[in-house]
Amino acid sequence: MPRYAALIYGTEPTSEAESNSEQWGKIMDAYMHFGEAGGAAGVIGGGEALQPTNTATTIQVSGGAKGGDVVTTDGPFAETKEALGGFYLLDCKDLDEAISWAAQIPGAWLGRVELRPVIDFSGSS
Amino acid sequence: MARQGRVEARDRLQWVELNDPLDEIIRIEGGQVLATLIRLTGDIDRAEDALHDALVVAADSWRRDGAPDKPGAWLTTVARNKALDRLRREARRKPKEEEAFRLLTETSTGTDDGSDKRDDRLRLLFTCCHPALSPESQVALALRTICGLTTVDIARVFLVPEPTIGQRISRAKAKIATAHIPYRVPEAHELPDRLRPVLATVYAVFTAGHHAPVGELGARLDLVDEAIRLGRVLVELMPDEAECVGLLALTLATNARRAARTDVQGEIVLLADQDRSLWDTAAIAEAAALVDSVLRRGRPGAYQIQAAIACLHGTAPTYADTDWPQIAELYRLLEMRWPTSVVRVNRAVAVAEVAGPRAGLEVLAELVGTPTERWHLYWSTRADFQRRLGETAAAADSYRHALGCPSNDSDRRFLTRRLAEVEGAEPDTR
Numbered sequence A: 001m002p003r004y005a006a007l008i009y010g011t012e013p014t015s016e017a018e019s020n021s022e023q024w025g026k027i028m029d030a031y032m033h034f035g036e037a038g039g040a041a042g043v044i045g046g047g048e049a050l051q052p053t054n055t056a057t058t059i060q061v062s063g064g065a066k067g068g069d070v071v072t073t074d075g076p077f078a079e080t081k082e083a084l085g086g087f088y089l090l091d092c093k094d095l096d097e098a099i100s101w102a103a104q105i106p107g108a109w110l111g112r113v114e115l116r117p118v119i120d121f122s123g124s125s
Numbered sequence B: 001m002a003r004q005g006r007v008e009a010r011d012r013l014q015w016v017e018l019n020d021p022l023d024e025i026i027r028i029e030g031g032q033v034l035a036t037l038i039r040l041t042g043d044i045d046r047a048e049d050a051l052h053d054a055l056v057v058a059a060d061s062w063r064r065d066g067a068p069d070k071p072g073a074w075l076t077t078v079a080r081n082k083a084l085d086r087l088r089r090e091a092r093r094k095p096k097e098e099e100a101f102r103l104l105t106e107t108s109t110g111t112d113d114g115s116d117k118r119d120d121r122l123r124l125l126f127t128c129c130h131p132a133l134s135p136e137s138q139v140a141l142a143l144r145t146i147c148g149l150t151t152v153d154i155a156r157v158f159l160v161p162e163p164t165i166g167q168r169i170s171r172a173k174a175k176i177a178t179a180h181i182p183y184r185v186p187e188a189h190e191l192p193d194r195l196r197p198v199l200a201t202v203y204a205v206f207t208a209g210h211h212a213p214v215g216e217l218g219a220r221l222d223l224v225d226e227a228i229r230l231g232r233v234l235v236e237l238m239p240d241e242a243e244c245v246g247l248l249a250l251t252l253a254t255n256a257r258r259a260a261r262t263d264v265q266g267e268i269v270l271l272a273d274q275d276r277s278l279w280d281t282a283a284i285a286e287a288a289a290l291v292d293s294v295l296r297r298g299r300p301g302a303y304q305i306q307a308a309i310a311c312l313h314g315t316a317p318t319y320a321d322t323d324w325p326q327i328a329e330l331y332r333l334l335e336m337r338w339p340t341s342v343v344r345v346n347r348a349v350a351v352a353e354v355a356g357p358r359a360g361l362e363v364l365a366e367l368v369g370t371p372t373e374r375w376h377l378y379w380s381t382r383a384d385f386q387r388r389l390g391e392t393a394a395a396a397d398s399y400r401h402a403l404g405c406p407s408n409d410s411d412r413r414f415l416t417r418r419l420a421e422v423e424g425a426e427p428d429t430r
Helices: A016-020 A022-040 A095-102 A106-110 B002-010 B022-041 B044-065 B071-089 B095-107 B115-128 B135-145 B151-158 B162-178 B188-210 B221-237 B242-255 B281-295 B302-315 B324-337 B341-355 B357-367 B376-388 B392-403 B409-425
Strands: A003-010 A044-049 A057-061 A070-074 A083-091 A112-117
Touching: A003 A095, A003 A106, A022 A044, A022 A106, A083 A095, A095 A112, A106 A112, B022 B044, B022 B071, B022 B115, B022 B135, B044 B071, B044 B162, B115 B135, B115 B188, B115 B221, B135 B151, B135 B162, B135 B188, B151 B162, B151 B188, B188 B221, B188 B242, B221 B242, B242 B281, B242 B302, B281 B302, B302 B324, B324 B341, B341 B357, B341 B376, B357 B376, B376 B392, B376 B409, B392 B409
Parallel strands: none
Antiparallel strands: A003 A083, A003 A112, A044 A083, A057 A070
């Protein structure tokens, strides 16, 4: 069965107060609800929520080969308004089924969800 | 360059390798056969490979023994066996190929003439028009797979370079396979969202047939019939969608003039000069009834407006007695919804009938210097206005521009005749 990564993008909470608000609680409830529904249907093959991008560290090894200088910078690689906030792995029979599940992820109405097929290395020759 | 090579290699369906009448049979049957093979193999490339193999066998066997009674069924059977051969040669099969193998084996004994086969082209249409594909890719892929148009033909329809079309098609096919875009007609509740690209594609199929990009004007009338057939199926599926009905009415009313569009020598006859007794009045009446019923719903979209225009032409007793003011107004409404150069040129024609050729030229003025200048009908419309204004030198120049654009053989002969006429009438400008 094809596997899709549902990458959840959105604007991040800007302050501690915002992330503790009642609204945040509702969002968490909505995610719990999705997790239960997707889990019961056997669609969710994994997933994580990510800490905000102000906790991110970007690593790049210079020289284009292993063993070069390690360049460490704070923050995410790309500065965009919307940040990757988490992801699910969805096991669906085809893209249409994956779309119908992705549309139930709260991030789809709070931000956007990008569906990417996961490469299956198991059967490749 | 490597990418380019891959595109070429993938575009391996050469319908035109065979000579008439085999070519004709394949052109008519090919789309159906390919659609069925895609269902059976679950993969467009795999289906094209199989059909290609079958065509190689057909080229030899049909030429020797003549075409079989049911060429479509013959091709499907041979292609299915060829697909199985190819799969058997693949020592390690992925799960997806195992599934294709199972499908092919299961169906190889059955007769497979039921509703599955009838719906295959509709399935293929919805797959090609999946919203996960770019709009440009959707239409190109549909014309390639459902209608068997070559990338050269499609490039001419869209006025873009051929490699661009090849890339659009190969990227779309790769995405269908990689992202597992399904091969099915959507559920009833999904249909409205999926409709717009499907209608655009059916209209593109109709247009490619109504005005063939290469050869004679009517060289691809099979595409017209296919578009009308698909249009009827869509109305059956979605009777409440006004634009579905509008598209069907548009294709019916436009096609109703088919018999009068060319003379006995196969030369183009313009609307003004057509023998209206040759028009298919039954088709026009059907279209007019559809337009009446659908406009009453009060959601006039682009196809309904064009259908209304086509019906006004269809019911006019003569060219002069056509309701040009209403047609010009409908084109104005259409241009607000659909601001394309094609609509603009058509509006210019209607405006010229109402307010004279000078007013028509003014409507065309904004198109100067745009990519529309690669479209022969833009130039021939311009030329016609200039000719009617007595500006014969300018008209001749426009006809020469028109002849410099891609067009079919019928158009070229028409333009050449007109050029000779205005050159004959051209006063010495020195």
